[in-house]
Amino acid sequence: MIKKGFFVVILIVFLLLIYSNGDAKDVSMKDIDKYLKANTEIEQLVKAKNRDLMQFIGLNYEDFNSHLYYRNVEALSVEELLIIKVNSIKQLATLKNAVEKRVEDQISTFEGYGPNQVALLEDAIIKTKGNYLFFCVSKSADKYEEVFLNVI
Amino acid sequence: MLFSSITFIYYFLPITLLVYFLLPKVLKNVWLLIASIIFYSWGEPVYVFLMLFSSIFNYSMARDMDRERRKGINPKMTFMFTVVVNLFILGFFKYYGFLMDTINGILGTSIHYTALALPIGISFYTFQALSYIIDVYWGNVRVQTSPIKFCLYLALFPQLIAGPIVKYKDIDEQLDNRQLNVEKFGHGSIRFILGLSKKVILANNLGLIYDLINQLPDNKISILTYWIGIFAYTLQIYFDFSGYSDMAIGIGKMLGFEFMENFNYPYLSKSITEFWRRWHISLSTWFKEYLYIPLGGNKVAPIRHILNILVVWSLTGLWHGASWNFVAWGLYYGILLILEKYVYGRLIDRAPNFVRHIYTLLIVMIGWVLFSSENLSTALSYIGIMFGVGKYPLMNFTTMYFLKTNLLLLIIGGFVATKKPIEYFNILCERKRGLGIFLLLLFFVISTAYLVFSTYNPFLYFRF
Incomplete structure (x- = not known):
């Protein structure tokens, strides 16, 4: 009986941790953009067009609630920040794998001649919280992540 | 990790196979378990703990049922408890959001909830665990005494995340003895x-x-x-x-x-x-x-x-x-x-x-x-x-x-x-x-x- 109780407690603690960590407020992408502009140097990057999401990440922007995509447009830069709000939580697993593939592809592109780029890519932050996915490759990735997490 | 990815085909699989064939028979299962955990945690660094919990929990409960039976006690309560916990985990991750959406839809309410991402393969490995627990309860299979072998049964990377749903009784023997040859x-x-x-x-x-x-x-x-x-x-x-x-x-x-x-x-x-x-x-x-x-x-x-x-x-x-x-x-x-x-x-x-x-x-x-x-x-x-x-x-x-x-x-x-x-x-x-x-x-x-x-x-x- 004690063993069963032990398993139940472990399970409940795990589920509570997962649940509290996965919780997020319902914030519009416009507000997230505003906070990022106010608290980071995001405007050094360029806001990407809707179709860029398909071109670079292989995702159709119409499949999701909303998104925010900034890129450094210089050919040798790998800096980018992508935040997506999904319609259904089921979409998050697909999204996460898509950005992981993006990182893998970028690493294979820059491997051999772009050690700085590869180092940045290896430190890429991919995080899901509530209905959001956060993906960032940047020297300031931690800062962007901190602001994003504070907003939601 | 995806089977259809460069990382899997050109790095993970060759390294896993090479080490597997170099190791002596007694260590092959241990290595496969380690490789399977790496495989799963590649995409699910948090939910790998859930999968391990499920493995240890089902292993332990099956052993309890076996002990109870040997002492002449009906293991029905332990069996029911194990099935309920397995279904609760599956339900929590898979159906909680659906249930809340349905309640909100029927009652016209807007109860806030956090729907969690579905752990990859949870439906497959939960069904494998249930097949084992049910077969142990029915007396169709011997209880597995090695935690490594049982965890390997549940976590084995080829079928972990999208099947086939391998029933324990079909693989029991192979966990101990399996034929390896070039053909x-x-x-x-x-x-x-x-x-x-x-x-x-x-x-x-x-x-x-x-x-x-x-x-x-x-x-x-x-x-x-x-x-x-x-x-x-x-x-x-x-x-x-x-x-x-x-x-x-x-x-x-x-x-x-x-x-x-x-x-x-x-x-x-x-x-x-x-x-x-x-x-x-x-x-x-x-x-x-x-x-x-x-x-x-x-x-x-x-x-x-x-x-x-x-x-x-x-x-x-x-x-x-x-x-x-x-x-x-x-x-x-x-x-x-x-x-x-x-x-x-x-x-x-x-x-x-x-x-x-x-x-x-x-x-x-x-x-x-x-x-x-x-x-x-x-x-x-x-x-x-x-x-x-x-x-x-x-x-x-x-x-x-x-x-x-x-x-x-x-x-x-x-x-x-x-x-x-x-x-x-x-x-x-x-x-x-x-x-x-x-x-x-x-x-x-x-x-x-x-x-x-x-x-x-x-x-x-x-x-x-």
Whole structure:
């Protein structure tokens, strides 16, 4: 009986941790953009067009609630920040794998001649919280992540 | 980690196999378990703990049941507790959001909740754990005393995230003794490459057709285009899922395991009853053994039998996803199976074969509309257009465009879904081995090229 109780407690603690960590407020992408502009140097990057999401990440922007995509447009830069709000939580697993593939592809592109780029890519932050996915490759990735997490 | 990814094919699999073959027999299971945990944690660094919890929990409870039985105590309470905890975990991650949406929808409330991401493979490994617990309770298998072997059974990376759902009794012996030889390794490699090619070359390209057709603006939709779309999806889901199963069975063979077959050319079926004996066999047999037969199967009064079928098929639908269209998809098949059994089954048996094939394919294709749609209303709207509801023309320029650009792919897809190509391939390998190997290498190179240059394409069954 004690063993069963032990398993139940472990399970409940795990589920509570997962649940509290996965919780997020319902914030519009416009507000997230505003906070990022106010608290980071995001405007050094360029806001990407809707179709860029398909071109670079292989995702159709119409499949999701909303998104925010900034890129450094210089050919040798790998800096980018992508935040997506999904319609259904089921979409998050697909999204996460898509950005992981993006990182893998970028690493294979820059491997051999772009050690700085590869180092940045290896430190890429991919995080899901509530209905959001956060993906960032940047020297300031931690800062962007901190602001994003504070907003939601 | 995806089977169809460069990381898996060129790094993870070769390293895992190399170390596996170099290690002595006593360490092979330990290494496979470590590799499986790395494989799972690659995409699920947090949920790997849930999978490990499930392994340790089920291992421990099965041992408790065994101890209780030896002491003369009925292990029913421990069994019930274990089943409830397993179903609670599955329900919490898979159905909690669905339940809250349904409550909000019915009551008109807007209760805030956090729907969690579904841990990959949870439906598959939970069902494997349940098969073990039920078989231990029924006395069909000996309890596993080695935690390493039990955790390996649940976590074994080839079938961990999308099946086949391997029943413990089918693999019990293989956890201790399995045959490793060059011939088996070769067969496994061939199976893996063929599965990879099905997924990467056929399924992904067929999927593009369906996606494009689904996104057509209203003025470009036509009846025939929608039929082309669902035909493409019909082939896509088969090559996607059977391709994954081929890869899983192939890797299993390389490691010395023999997993059950999961597909047997389902689109050659001549009735819906036959289709479900050929499609996702490991899931159908799971439901048959652990639910349908315990409910009484067909050895009960017709009314009870009909009820049994409806219960099993509603749950089969729900297993696939927490959404009403999956319930509708399950019930759709439940009702059709009842009709075949009690109403027109004999009529179908007497019909010419081509009529039976067309009947089955039509029903299956309509079923895939329910299955692939975001929700029930989208599915019904798609089906409506397929049958001429609305102002849409029979065909238009868009139809011609899709036919011109994809007809060859659709024909090849249709042909590969039959037995013939693999029969020809086997004959070729027997008569001209060199040419057979060349073809395999060609498939492998083309698949790799697609993986390098294409965008992300997950397996459809990962979401279950």
